[in-house]
Amino acid sequence: MNIHEYQAKELFDRFQVPSPKGKVASSPKEALDAAKWLDVKNLVVKAQVHAGGRGKGVFKNGFKGGVHLVDSAEAARDVAGQMLGQVLVTKQTGEEGRFVRKVMIAESVTISRELYLAILMDRESCQPVIVVSTEGGMDIEEVAEKTPEKILREYINPLAGLQAYQVRKICHNLDLNTNARQFGRLLHSLYKLFIECDCSMVEINPVVVTTDDHVYALDAKFNFDDNALYRHPEISAMRDKDEEDPREVAAAEYDLNYIGLDGNIACLVNGAGLAMATMDIIKHFGGDPANFLDVGGGASKEQVTAAFKIILGDPNVKGILINIFGGIMDCNIIAEGVIAAAKETGLPIPLVVRLEGNNVEMGKATLAASGLNIVSADDMSDAAKKIVAAVQ
Amino acid sequence: MSILIDENTKVLIQGITGSFGARHASLSLAYGTQVVAGVTPGKGGQKFENVVPIFDTVSHAVNETGATASAIFVPPAFAADAILEAADAGIELIVCITEGIPVMDMMRVKAMLVGSKSRLVGPNCPGLVTPGHGEKSHGGCRIGIAPGYIHKRGNVGVVSRSGTLTYEAVWQLTQLGYGQSTCVGIGGDPINGTNHREVLEMFNNDPETEAIIMIGEIGGNAEVDAARWAKDHCKKPIAGFIAGATAPPGRRMGHAGAIVGGEDDTAQAKKRILAECGIAVSETPSDMAKTLLELWGK
Numbered sequence: 001m002n003i004h005e006y007q008a009k010e011l012f013d014r015f016q017v018p019s020p021k022g023k024v025a026s027s028p029k030e031a032l033d034a035a036k037w038l039d040v041k042n043l044v045v046k047a048q049v050h051a052g053g054r055g056k057g058v059f060k061n062g063f064k065g066g067v068h069l070v071d072s073a074e075a076a077r078d079v080a081g082q083m084l085g086q087v088l089v090t091k092q093t094g095e096e097g098r099f100v101r102k103v104m105i106a107e108s109v110t111i112s113r114e115l116y117l118a119i120l121m122d123r124e125s126c127q128p129v130i131v132v133s134t135e136g137g138m139d140i141e142e143v144a145e146k147t148p149e150k151i152l153r154e155y156i157n158p159l160a161g162l163q164a165y166q167v168r169k170i171c172h173n174l175d176l177n178t179n180a181r182q183f184g185r186l187l188h189s190l191y192k193l194f195i196e197c198d199c200s201m202v203e204i205n206p207v208v209v210t211t212d213d214h215v216y217a218l219d220a221k222f223n224f225d226d227n228a229l230y231r232h233p234e235i236s237a238m239r240d241k242d243e244e245d246p247r248e249v250a251a252a253e254y255d256l257n258y259i260g261l262d263g264n265i266a267c268l269v270n271g272a273g274l275a276m277a278t279m280d281i282i283k284h285f286g287g288d289p290a291n292f293l294d295v296g297g298g299a300s301k302e303q304v305t306a307a308f309k310i311i312l313g314d315p316n317v318k319g320i321l322i323n324i325f326g327g328i329m330d331c332n333i334i335a336e337g338v339i340a341a342a343k344e345t346g347l348p349i350p351l352v353v354r355l356e357g358n359n360v361e362m363g364k365a366t367l368a369a370s371g372l373n374i375v376s377a378d379d380m381s382d383a384a385k386k387i388v389a390a391v392q
Numbered sequence: 393m394s395i396l397i398d399e400n401t402k403v404l405i406q407g408i409t410g411s412f413g414a415r416h417a418s419l420s421l422a423y424g425t426q427v428v429a430g431v432t433p434g435k436g437g438q439k440f441e442n443v444v445p446i447f448d449t450v451s452h453a454v455n456e457t458g459a460t461a462s463a464i465f466v467p468p469a470f471a472a473d474a475i476l477e478a479a480d481a482g483i484e485l486i487v488c489i490t491e492g493i494p495v496m497d498m499m500r501v502k503a504m505l506v507g508s509k510s511r512l513v514g515p516n517c518p519g520l521v522t523p524g525h526g527e528k529s530h531g532g533c534r535i536g537i538a539p540g541y542i543h544k545r546g547n548v549g550v551v552s553r554s555g556t557l558t559y560e561a562v563w564q565l566t567q568l569g570y571g572q573s574t575c576v577g578i579g580g581d582p583i584n585g586t587n588h589r590e591v592l593e594m595f596n597n598d599p600e601t602e603a604i605i606m607i608g609e610i611g612g613n614a615e616v617d618a619a620r621w622a623k624d625h626c627k628k629p630i631a632g633f634i635a636g637a638t639a640p641p642g643r644r645m646g647h648a649g650a651i652v653g654g655e656d657d658t659a660q661a662k663k664r665i666l667a668e669c670g671i672a673v674s675e676t677p678s679d680m681a682k683t684l685l686e687l688w689g690k
Binding site: 121123124126127128157158159195198200225227228230231259261269270271272273274276277278279280281282283284289292325327328356357358379380381384 | 419468469492493494495496497498499500502503504537538539541542552553554555556557558559560563580582583607609610611612613633635636637638639640659675676677678679
């Protein structure tokens with residue numbers, strides 16, 4: 001799950017991670033009030049969308065830039081008026097862009113140094129790792145590729161937590177000198193936030209040292225562990241469904257794990273590994289998968305019906321492949337669910353079903369007797385070949 | 393022989409009275425597995441299906457029944473605690489089926505198990521099966537949620553992160569007439585107890601296992617690590633499959649994750665490294681057993 005910049009700022013304030021003063025606004029009037037409340041000369045107005053590249057983005061109304069520096073509360077109000085209710089297109093949003101519902105008004109600081117700081121869960125060592133670099137404000141992947149020696153990692157024992165010597169070492173390696181104490185406090189606070197909020201990643205690019213010697217977290221990106229959201233209702237509440245693929249939001253309501261892709265063959269599979277393998281085999285035989293969809297171990301009639309509706313809502317989809325290894329579940333019950341879902345949704349496109357497992361003969365017979373245009377397949381290769389042929 | 397479990401393994405089930413745990417406890421009993429105890433706090437003294445005694449704590453259950461393996465079916469919020477309780481009670485093999493455990497919890501569990509004599513398999517895994525010699529492999533040891541009847545006792549070891557892909561491989565083998573020594577689902581979570589390499593080592597040392605199928609997927613470097621180990625140490629033929637060649641990049645891994653993860657964790661890279669290490673990589677998931685048999689000279 002991702003959050004907006006202004007929500008990250010709320011978390012920073014709660015955990016005392018220093019960041020420039022700021023406030024969120026949903027209307028030009030609120031923007032004016034926020035700017036007056038901040039009571040500083042130099043302000044920045046930032047469009048709130050879940051996408052990078054905002055500064056160089058262009059609004060569909062022609063207004064240029066999702067991040068603007070202004071020098072009065074009135075100017076902040078006017079810029080907010082140009083952004084709110086408009087669609088911002090950046091290199092990360094695709095052509096369709098993102099609708100801007102909120103802007104953040106913040107104090108603009110004068111930067112003397114930019115650093116990179118991230119904390120993430122390292123799956124190999126099963127520990128959190130702090131990643132820092134002197135090359136803040138840059139594309140960090142590019143830094144990693146061209147100058148890997150400029151990326152430093154510090155692993156944290158999860159039972160002991162972040163130690164003081166580790167903070168000193170990081171500050172020394174970043175040549176922080178007089179700002180070491182402030183950066184150290186920021187790092188301790190950020191580590192606490194990372195652990196207590198069940199983050200899988202928090203990345204601050206950049207952490208800045210200002211000309212008046214403050215250390216601030218500027219732009220932050222958070223990822224939270226979905227498995228742990230149950231114990232963080234305040235973070236779950238930050239979810240902005242408007243920023244997510246509506247198909248994925250609908251799928252989540254039925255406990256379906258769905259990821260939309262660009263192809264034309266939809267698939268519906270039980271189990272994540274088999275679902276990935278099904279996409280792979282469609283591609284292997286010359287087709288193009290339209291999605292990843294794991295219905296879990298159950299594949300109930302309600303789930304299959306919901307899955308059909310989501311799949312059929314994608315205009316690119318020209319055929320459906322169902323691949324179920326009903327190890328313990330009765331294949332006949334799955335077949336009945338598929339038929340019910342097909343009848344309810346009308347089934348306007350070819351459907352190939354590959355069932356395997358418990359009571360499979362009966363399941364196949366039920367599908368054959370349904371009178372619907374359902375093609376049965378014997379194994380995964382057979383199923384993939386049949387659906388690829390059907391959509392050509 | 394087999395690895396980790398055999399038909400004499402005494403199994404206890406944590407969360408035996410929940411609907412998920414109860415269903416699979418029944419299926420394991422029906423398969424002929426020695427399910428000797430259940431644990432549900434507050435229900436000690438009762439019996440499951442009038443046969444299996446239920447205890448309040450794992451240590452009490454172990455003292456009374458001599459169970460050495462545990463299957464965990466408790467909800468995600470309580471699973472880390474259940475794993476640590478099993479380790480504290482001296483359980484040798486802890487198999488955690490539960491899906492959806494917070495990563496932070498598993499990170500702490502993993503650190504706390506360092507130096508423990510318990511081995512953890514999972515979480516978020518289908519468990520293990522050592523098939524029996526009876527009809528449809530009846531009489532074997534089934535810990536977890538795999539369908540028992542698809543197995544056949546034999547000489548192929550199977551290790552996989554995914555449940556349904558394991559069943560796929562097992563079923564292909566069984567239909568071609570080749571049985572399995574033990575099938576191990578190590579689970580799909582980023583932090584798990586036992587990895588591919590450790591299972592390969594056990595298969596390599598097991599006299600009954602003559603050939604191995606290793607199934608992996610995108611993300612992390614467990615398969616690559618296992619393959620590199622196998623190149624120098626494993627004497628048995630291995631066939632492999634890696635799922636996720638068509639998965640969109642970056643969907644599960646964050647921006648900074650890609651730096652630490654490195655370049656070896658795409659399906660294409662893993663397949664290439666597996667092949668370089670002498671593993672026969674199956675082109676499609678339909679050919680996992682066939683690929684093994686060709687390499688094995690059968």
